[in-house]
Amino acid sequence: MRWYIAIRYLLSHKRQSLVCVAGVTISVTMFITMVAMMEGFKDKFIIETVESSGHITIHDEPRETRTKILELVYTDPNALLAVDSVKPREDVKKIKNAAGLMAQLRHLRGIEAVAPEVDGDAIATYGTKTMTVSLLGIEPEQQLRVTTVGKDVVEGSFDRLRTTADGVIVGRGVADLLGAKLDDEITLSSNTGGRTTSRVVGIFATGVTPVDYSRAYMLINSAQTLLDKKNVINDIIVRTQDYTKAQGYAAQIESIAGYKTESWQESNANFLKIFAIQSIITYIITGALLVVAAFGVLNILIMAVLERVNEIAILKSFGLSRADITWIYVFQGVIIGLIGTVLGEVIGKLGVEGLRRLPIQVEGLIKSEGLLMSESRGMYVWAFVSSMAIVLLAAVYPARRAAKYDPVEVIRGAH
Amino acid sequence: MARTETMLEMPPARVGHNPPLLEARHVRRVLGTGDAANEVLCGVNLIVRRGEYACIVGASGSGKSTLLYLLGGLDRPTRFDAAGRPFDPPSQVFIEGENTADLSDTQLAMLRNRMVGFVFQFHYLLKEFTAQENVALPMFKSGRLSRQAAMERSAQLLKRLGMGEKLKRRAHRLSGGEQQRVAMARALANEPRVLLADEPTGNLDRRNGELIEDIFHELHAGGQTIVMVTHDLSLAKRADRRITMEDGKIVEDERMGN
Numbered sequence: 001m002r003w004y005i006a007i008r009y010l011l012s013h014k015r016q017s018l019v020c021v022a023g024v025t026i027s028v029t030m031f032i033t034m035v036a037m038m039e040g041f042k043d044k045f046i047i048e049t050v051e052s053s054g055h056i057t058i059h060d061e062p063r064e065t066r067t068k069i070l071e072l073v074y075t076d077p078n079a080l081l082a083v084d085s086v087k088p089r090e091d092v093k094k095i096k097n098a099a100g101l102m103a104q105l106r107h108l109r110g111i112e113a114v115a116p117e118v119d120g121d122a123i124a125t126y127g128t129k130t131m132t133v134s135l136l137g138i139e140p141e142q143q144l145r146v147t148t149v150g151k152d153v154v155e156g157s158f159d160r161l162r163t164t165a166d167g168v169i170v171g172r173g174v175a176d177l178l179g180a181k182l183d184d185e186i187t188l189s190s191n192t193g194g195r196t197t198s199r200v201v202g203i204f205a206t207g208v209t210p211v212d213y214s215r216a217y218m219l220i221n222s223a224q225t226l227l228d229k230k231n232v233i234n235d236i237i238v239r240t241q242d243y244t245k246a247q248g249y250a251a252q253i254e255s256i257a258g259y260k261t262e263s264w265q266e267s268n269a270n271f272l273k274i275f276a277i278q279s280i281i282t283y284i285i286t287g288a289l290l291v292v293a294a295f296g297v298l299n300i301l302i303m304a305v306l307e308r309v310n311e312i313a314i315l316k317s318f319g320l321s322r323a324d325i326t327w328i329y330v331f332q333g334v335i336i337g338l339i340g341t342v343l344g345e346v347i348g349k350l351g352v353e354g355l356r357r358l359p360i361q362v363e364g365l366i367k368s369e370g371l372l373m374s375e376s377r378g379m380y381v382w383a384f385v386s387s388m389a390i391v392l393l394a395a396v397y398p399a400r401r402a403a404k405y406d407p408v409e410v411i412r413g414a415h
Numbered sequence: 416m417a418r419t420e421t422m423l424e425m426p427p428a429r430v431g432h433n434p435p436l437l438e439a440r441h442v443r444r445v446l447g448t449g450d451a452a453n454e455v456l457c458g459v460n461l462i463v464r465r466g467e468y469a470c471i472v473g474a475s476g477s478g479k480s481t482l483l484y485l486l487g488g489l490d491r492p493t494r495f496d497a498a499g500r501p502f503d504p505p506s507q508v509f510i511e512g513e514n515t516a517d518l519s520d521t522q523l524a525m526l527r528n529r530m531v532g533f534v535f536q537f538h539y540l541l542k543e544f545t546a547q548e549n550v551a552l553p554m555f556k557s558g559r560l561s562r563q564a565a566m567e568r569s570a571q572l573l574k575r576l577g578m579g580e581k582l583k584r585r586a587h588r589l590s591g592g593e594q595q596r597v598a599m600a601r602a603l604a605n606e607p608r609v610l611l612a613d614e615p616t617g618n619l620d621r622r623n624g625e626l627i628e629d630i631f632h633e634l635h636a637g638g639q640t641i642v643m644v645t646h647d648l649s650l651a652k653r654a655d656r657r658i659t660m661e662d663g664k665i666v667e668d669e670r671m672g673n
């Protein structure tokens with residue numbers, strides 16, 4: 001009976017009910033499209049970053065801190081120790097016994113693959129154009145197991161790196177800035193005086209602008225020679241079975257390796273912070289829309305209560321309890337919320353599909369053809385839950401107010 | 416205006432031992448608090464038995480309606496004095512032996528649904544609902560009949576009150592007299608033990624007033640217990656018991672011999 005009365009009450013004010021439903025629909029639609037867009041870009045960035053750079057990177061920075069020799073001799077904590085004109089050690093930065101460490105890591109639970117890298121900056125020159133690139137020396141076979149660089153090659157092929165001793169694979173942005181094309185020869189120079197001419201055997205595009213506009217891959221031996229890092233391994237790239245748990249694995253690996261170990265989350269903390277702020281702003285805006293819609297529901301239901309005070313009294317007189325009256329108004333909120341939310345989800349889904357098909361070229365942190373819209377089902381669930389919760393919350397106040405009316409007072413007032 | 420076609424079926428009339436159906440024991444009702452407190456009922460005692468047609472009369476503000484609402488469980492008696500002490504003797508209302516003070520809001524609501532039918536001066540129909548639906552609502556609440564059976568009984572009741580042709584008419588499109596007849600049918604929907612009416616003809620013209628008067632008379636003849644508050648002398652004359660109230664007390668309780 002509660003549903004029966006609730007539905008009839010709503011139908012008696014079709015226009016107001018429709019406005020309420022429309023408010024909820026619009027806010028849910030906005031929620032879904034905005035979150036889909038935001039999450040789409042974020043997901044793309046994370047996936048491409050993770051897949052192109054690996055889940056975890058072990059750097060050539062030892063974790064143990066060396067105790068200064070003077071502190072070993074003078075242990076008094078209050079002693080003032082000062083040494084003038086200290087000459088820094090000229091250690092070659094590298095991961096010691098990298099092969100042994102990699103072998104050890106391969107046996108760790110949750111680790112899928114590891115690969116060595118040597119890295120350094122190089123100046124790439126093609127004709128009159130020059131730019132600095134981040135040069136990564138890799139073992140092609142092993143690299144393919146930790147990153148998707150092989151799949152990201154859009155021109156040429158990754159295999160040619162193995163067969164071409166002086167080959168280099170450059171990002172799409174690097175190629176564009178240099179004006180170099182496939183099979184062109186570019187000159188690479190390091191700050192240690194190394195210099196080589198390399199053939200562009202592949203051009204890759206991850207879609208992540210900072211990667212595509214700065215990175216170049218070559219064989220590890222060639223890179224070591226160019227960068228004057230003979231037999232040096234700077235980094236070890238690790239691929240885990242679950243990239244979302246990379247932070248946990250990184251801490252574990254760091255304790256084993258004794259070298260600074262960064263998960264992809266740490267390496268990209270700045271970008272992730274920007275995404276987090278963007279998420280907060282999006283949720284605030286869409287949340288505000290939902291709250292406005294909820295105020296609409298609140299308003300309509302308060303009006304409905306005020307104009308039906310006498311009816312509430314009579315309903316109580318023939319046996320409806322306070323709980324019955326409460327539910328009649330809560331159900332009105334449920335109906336408005338349910339219809340508005342479901343419609344909002346349907347229109348939101350259509351909106352997401354429509355926006356995905358828009359021929360818009362996106363170039364920024366991420367480069368893509370068309371808007372990147374998230375496919376996550378979670379956002380539909382979130383939209384449903386938050387919309388229903390807010391609308392229900394809005395319905396509770398008028399419902400409780402309606403239930404509190406004392407029928408005798410109401411009837412006396414009418415006399 | 417159509418007359419009622421026949422007597423409405425009612426609970427079997429009392430035979431032999433007839434225990435109280437409604438009982439007010441030392442009932443007090445204080446409205447407002449502090450300096451604004453107003454003692455509307457001052458220790459009223461009253462017993463209504465099955466089959467009675469009692470009429471409560473008195474000046475405005477004498478506490479007639481308050482007593483009626485208390486007898487029907489729509490309100491509860493005041494149990495404590497201004498200092499928070501329970502009244503001695505306790506202020507209580509019993510509906511078929513059930514002390515309304517012991518019942519939760521939901522239990523009291525169920526009791527009203529099952530045992531009491533209210534008719535007010537203003538009909539208070541649900542305006543978006545048809546006459547038939549308005550009458551069926553108490554039956555929907557009780558759940559004793561299926562939805563279809565409730566609608567059928569609703570139609571039957573309305574036909575017997577001369578509203579057979581306006582079953583599907585929305586409440587706000589009915590005249591005042593018609594609305595009051597729908598309200599009466601609604602009050603009778605669950606075959607209540609007692610019909611409580613508060614100035615049922617107070618808002619009607621003479622012709623409609625007489626029609627309602629006749630309906631009450633016929634209901635009583637069929638065994639229906641009725642307690643009615645009225646200023647209408649002709650209506651009061653047809654009752655078989657007249658209770659006169661003054662300043663929150665019953666000052667006269669006489670059998671009319673109708």
